[in-house]
Amino acid sequence: xxxxxxxxxxxxxxxxxxxxxxxxxxxxxxxxxxxxxxxxxxxxxxxxxxxxxxxxxxxxxxxxxxxxxxxxxxxxxxxxxxxxxxxxxxxxxxxxxxxxxxxxxxxxxxxxxxxxxxxxxxxxxxxxxxx
Numbered sequence: 335x336x337x338x339x340x341x342x343x344x345x346x347x348x349x350x351x352x353x354x355x356x357x358x359x360x361x362x363x364x365x366x367x368x369x370x371x372x373x374x375x376x377x378x379x380x381x382x383x384x385x386x387x388x389x390x391x392x393x394x395x396x397x398x399x400x401x402x403x404x405x406x407x408x409x410x411x412x413x414x415x416x417x418x419x420x421x422x423x424x425x426x427x428x429x430x431x432x433x434x435x436x437x438x439x440x441x442x443x444x445x446x447x448x449x450x451x452x453x454x455x456x457x458x459x460x461x462x463x464x465x
Contacts, residue, residue, distance in 0.1 A: 342383060349380030365418035374410055374425070393432065402431030 357373030360366045382390040394403045406428030412421030441458075445451040 346380045346382075346384035349376045349383065351380075353377030353380055360418075361422065365422070367413060367416060367418055370413050370418055370422070371410075374413065399432055402428045402434075404428075406432060 353373045353376030355373070356369050356376060360369030360373055363369065385393065393399060405424050409421040409424030409426075409428060412418070412424060414421075441454065444454050
């Protein structure tokens with residue numbers, strides 16, 4: 335098998351999945367502060383396990399990502415001080431700034447998933463994007 339999934343990758347992906355689930359439930363249940371905080375903790379820990387601790391530290395502390403890091407951490411702070419809507423908006427902006435360089439890789443990966451890939455290719459061609 336050319337690419338084997340290690341136990342560390344499984345744990346990281348599982349933590350990110352739980353983080354997305356808890357964040358989704360926190361938003362659905364009227365911005366529940368506890369669920370949103372758990373979702374953030376799980377997502378950050380899962381990303382750190384998948385990328386590695388040193389790479390995660392470099393991602394958050396590189397000079398070109400200061401705006402995204404500050405926005406994400408400020409959003410996390412607003413969730414903890416009971417302003418979840420403002421916190422979610424800031425966190426989403428921070429995630430787009432921090433992980434903006436990965437979108438092309440994610441798009442290529444999603445192209446290979448049977449139904450989702452076809453839909454994304456169709457939308458990409460309709461919107462005039464390059465393949």
